[in-house]
Amino acid sequence: MTQATYVRTDTIPLAQLTPFPGNAKRGDVGAILSSLARNGQYRALVVREVEPDRYVVLAGNHTTQALAAHGPGDCGMTVKAGDEERPCGVCGNQPWEPAARCEVVHCDDDTATRINLVDNRASDLGTYDEQALADLIGGLDDLGGTGWTDGECWPTCQDMAEPEGAPGTWTVTYRWGLPLDEAAIAAVSELTCQLILACLPPGTKGCGECRLPGNVTRVVRRGVEIEMADPTLIFGEGRTGLPLVDLWLSTVNPHRLASPSRVFSPDLKRPRVTTWP
Known part of the structure; x- marks a missing residue:
């Protein structure tokens, strides 16, 4: 078993990236794409170079899926930041070929599996300081690109x-x-x-x-x-x-109803x- 060795940071076309085989995490691709459109790709993927122009994604598999879901070209979407309309953080409302900023590493199969597992698991082990979370959310004009929706921090906020x-x-x-x-x-x-x-x-x-x-x-x-x-x-x-x-x-x-009737409507x-x- 060897430790991962950093090689370089590069922008790599999605066509050269392969999802980690058997990745067990199921992420919210829609929430990630919303963040990318608002904030841009602020964090690189971690990929393992297996041969020239072929890489396996160790960390950031769902970010890869979100970028693929965006697709090539100008999506035509803008995001609102206060009173300002900004272009999409993925394509910039310009011609764009799907690619991701990646940190390339070399490692063996065992280390690659461990990196994938801890990247998926580490966030699950954390907790929140509810008051600090409420303060952070309360300081924003809107919740776009945060992964949170209105009402989720109640009652702390x-x-x-x-x-x-x-x-x-x-x-x-x-x-x-x-x-x-x-x-x-x-x-x-x-x-x-x-x-x-x-x-x-x-x-x-x-x-x-x-x-x-x-x-x-x-x-x-x-x-x-x-x-x-x-x-x-x-x-x-x-x-x-x-x-x-x-x-x-x-x-x-x-x-002879056993409980009161309730009506649900998604609209x-x-x-x-x-x-x-």
Whole structure:
């Protein structure tokens, strides 16, 4: 095993670059391309020269993919920096052949694999100082080319000096339940009374008067057979076996939904203030 030896820094056409075989990392190529367009290629790829005009990318495989995704020529895209419109940081809005600035090294297969692994893994092992991150993000006019999007640093970047709904704030209004109408009160009262009766110990006044379904489904006495509803089926259907309670349940939840309905739309922008219900 040998250590990597730096050879030179060069601008190399993408056609001469080969991704590292079996690279396990799956990066966000779109975020990298956005950064390249805004900031330019500020960091070189690390490539291993395997033969003249042929290189394997050890570090920067997804930057290579982002440059390839840009493609040759003028992309026609500009980026906004404050009030200024700037050309794309990749092509400069000029004719451009896909190429990358690279640091060329010589090493053996074992070292090449180790470089690829640590380059992918090292950032995963780090953590953030949340306050320092909030301060950095808060000092920018926009988040273009940073890899961050609006809202990702909440709540550390919450501006507590601003009123609810102002830019830089996020508010949740929490309510304890909903007001009950008379029918709901009657149904809940009936169910509560029957549950209390069911919990009374034997011999207590009122014991045995509970009208919740028991475990008996069939009774035969003196030649008379009585079939009763299977309580497991009643409870499985979201019912209680109490007519008043079941009538109210069928009114407010006719389709027997187990949870409140929710609607999602990719075209609907999330509001900054959400009040439920």
